[in-house]
Amino acid sequence: MNTKEALINYSLRLADNSMIAAQRLAEWNSCGPYLEEDIALSNMALDFFGQAETMYEYAAQLSNNNSTADMLAFRRNERQYLNCLLVEQPNGDFAFTMMKQFLYSAFAKYLYEALSASNDETLKGFAERSLKEVKYHFRHSSEWLIRFGNGTEESLTRAQYALDELWRYTDDLFCMNQIDEELISTGISVSSDTIAAKWNFTVKETLQAANLIIPEKFNVIKGGYNGIHSEHLGHLLCEMQYLQRAYPDAKW
Amino acid sequence: MTEEEKAIQFQQRIDAGEKIEPRDWMPDDYKQTLFRQISQHAHSEIIGMQPEGNWLLRAPSLRAKKILMAKIQDEAGHGLYLYSAAETFGIDRTEMIAMLHSGKAKYSSIFNYPALTWADMGAIGWLVDGAAIVNQTMLAKCSYGPYARAMVRICKEEGFHQRQGYEIIANMSAGTREQKEMAQDALNRWWEPSLMMFGPHDADSPHTHNSMKWKIKVESNDTLRQRFIDRTVEQAHHIGLTIPDKNLKYNKETMHWETSPINWDEFWNVVKGNGPCNHQRLNHHKKYHQEGQWVRDCARAFEEKLKSESAAIKSN
Numbered sequence: 001m002n003t004k005e006a007l008i009n010y011s012l013r014l015a016d017n018s019m020i021a022a023q024r025l026a027e028w029n030s031c032g033p034y035l036e037e038d039i040a041l042s043n044m045a046l047d048f049f050g051q052a053e054t055m056y057e058y059a060a061q062l063s064n065n066n067s068t069a070d071m072l073a074f075r076r077n078e079r080q081y082l083n084c085l086l087v088e089q090p091n092g093d094f095a096f097t098m099m100k101q102f103l104y105s106a107f108a109k110y111l112y113e114a115l116s117a118s119n120d121e122t123l124k125g126f127a128e129r130s131l132k133e134v135k136y137h138f139r140h141s142s143e144w145l146i147r148f149g150n151g152t153e154e155s156l157t158r159a160q161y162a163l164d165e166l167w168r169y170t171d172d173l174f175c176m177n178q179i180d181e182e183l184i185s186t187g188i189s190v191s192s193d194t195i196a197a198k199w200n201f202t203v204k205e206t207l208q209a210a211n212l213i214i215p216e217k218f219n220v221i222k223g224g225y226n227g228i229h230s231e232h233l234g235h236l237l238c239e240m241q242y243l244q245r246a247y248p249d250a251k252w
Numbered sequence: 253m254t255e256e257e258k259a260i261q262f263q264q265r266i267d268a269g270e271k272i273e274p275r276d277w278m279p280d281d282y283k284q285t286l287f288r289q290i291s292q293h294a295h296s297e298i299i300g301m302q303p304e305g306n307w308l309l310r311a312p313s314l315r316a317k318k319i320l321m322a323k324i325q326d327e328a329g330h331g332l333y334l335y336s337a338a339e340t341f342g343i344d345r346t347e348m349i350a351m352l353h354s355g356k357a358k359y360s361s362i363f364n365y366p367a368l369t370w371a372d373m374g375a376i377g378w379l380v381d382g383a384a385i386v387n388q389t390m391l392a393k394c395s396y397g398p399y400a401r402a403m404v405r406i407c408k409e410e411g412f413h414q415r416q417g418y419e420i421i422a423n424m425s426a427g428t429r430e431q432k433e434m435a436q437d438a439l440n441r442w443w444e445p446s447l448m449m450f451g452p453h454d455a456d457s458p459h460t461h462n463s464m465k466w467k468i469k470v471e472s473n474d475t476l477r478q479r480f481i482d483r484t485v486e487q488a489h490h491i492g493l494t495i496p497d498k499n500l501k502y503n504k505e506t507m508h509w510e511t512s513p514i515n516w517d518e519f520w521n522v523v524k525g526n527g528p529c530n531h532q533r534l535n536h537h538k539k540y541h542q543e544g545q546w547v548r549d550c551a552r553a554f555e556e557k558l559k560s561e562s563a564a565i566k567s568n
């Protein structure tokens with residue numbers, strides 16, 4: 001694999017992470033606990049759609065085979081999508097969604113921070129711009145976790161359940177494959193090891209403030225960056241890609 | 253000053269074009285009419301998120317998805333401004349939501365029709381937001397300050413909503429055969445309901461007289477409806493779509509487009525709750541409001557803990 005191929009794959013990974021996170025957040029439209037929260041959730045979804053678009057455009061441009069951002073988003077199947085498993089998990093209740101958002105945005109925050117030093121100008125610019133957004137997502141979701149953990153018994157139970165369920169998908173965030181090897185060696189991307197260390201520290205700090213306990217026993221599930229997903233992704237794509245698949249000749 | 257004198261002075265202020273503010277004296281009927289209208293307007297913005305939300309996850313391109321999402325988000329924002337404007341009458345949002353759920357407060361009947369295809373995202377923006385602009389531009393001149401100001405802010409965004417809808421439908425009309433069919437079908441289904449958005453004829457409209465006297469409305473339902481028809485007919489023809497009305501004709505003397513009589517039985521039937529989606533829309537709102545209860549309870553409990561903790565620190 002050459003550097004360019006690796007960079008295309010990596011851009012798709014970043015794009016897919018944001019795209020799937022956005023699509024899940026968009027499911028909250030008109031279903032939030034407050035009107036204000038509906039607006040906040042759609043703001044975060046819009047941030048992620050914007051991030052996805054930037055990275056799909058970059059991947060399309062690098063591929064120079066007439067592909068477009070829309071084709072990459074709407075015409076690739078469940079084995080071609082490269083997002084982490086965490087973002088594709090169904091929303092569950094509001095605590096579940098906020099837990100997902102918390103675990104993921106803490107990761108994205110350190111990842112984008114590290115990529116802000118990338119020697120690839122596009123990645124660097126993307127990471128710098130997106131960092132502000134995910135920092136806000138992180139703050140928003142941490143604040144909710146702290147409320148859940150210090151609010152009512154019910155909110156604490158719900159948040160703890162979310163953590164117990166989702167923790168198994170967190171190792172997957174830091175998986176590395178040959179793509180990472182190639183890009184780390186060329187200074188384009190960064191090793192997950194340092195990101196994982198920072199992530200662990202921050203996540204534990206917030207979880208503690210939220211009276212939440214990291215499960216001791218859990219089965220680790222991995223594979224998103226290699227296109228091995230949970231069954232949920234196929235359904236999400238089915239819905240998301242419906243019009244592009246049903247009317248392949250149409251422009252919208 | 254007697255109540256009667258106050259009422260005369262109030263009417264003089266209205267006639268002089270002054271804005272009425274929440275602390276000012278106002279007749280009870282004025283208050284009630286406005287509260288009813290503004291709270292129902294707020295509910296309409298929020299219930300209106302549902303038909304468009306029905307296509308958000310299936311939007312066919314990144315651009316379409318971002319635009320639709322931003323548009324729906326604007327509507328949530330409109331709901332917020334309007335709830336605040338209605339709260340100036342001393343009734344809070346929780347109570348207004350309870351009135352919506354009990355059926356005491358209504359919302360615009362237009363949202364009781366289903367959004368069946370992607371072309372409906374075009375038709376809703378073009379026709380429904382298009383009709384809303386005509387109405388809201390008028391309401392921006394309303395005598396009640398908080399409502400008029402909310403309308404000024406909202407109207408700025410409605411222009412974008414109408415344009416994005418028209419763009420969707422125009423693109424589809426110029427697209428494949430199937431897309432064109434979807435576009436025409438959407439216009440066929442949304443045309444008459446959008447004409448009904450302006451309400452009954454002036455002669456049959458129970459609130460029109462007082463609303464005009466108090467400058468809550470400064471133009472009649474029929475005048476606004478005609479303005480909308482004239483605009484929309486031209487826009488439909490421009491992109492090769494047919495207005496679904498065999499009697500449509502241009503009157504050179506009045507310089508207006510004339511249409512068939514509106515089916516008011518259908519209108520009142522939907523107002524009474526028998527439209528295709530009345531039940532669904534209200535149930536959706538109730539369901540998610542109930543599901544959010546534990547979140548609101550949690551937030552309140554947390555606030556109270558913070559307050560009592562900070563009180564404890566102060567007393568130490």
Ligand SMILES: [Fe+2]
Binds near residue numbers: 297327330406
């Ligand atoms: Fe609106």
Ligand SMILES: [Fe+2]
Binds near residue numbers: 409410413
């Ligand atoms: Fe609108």
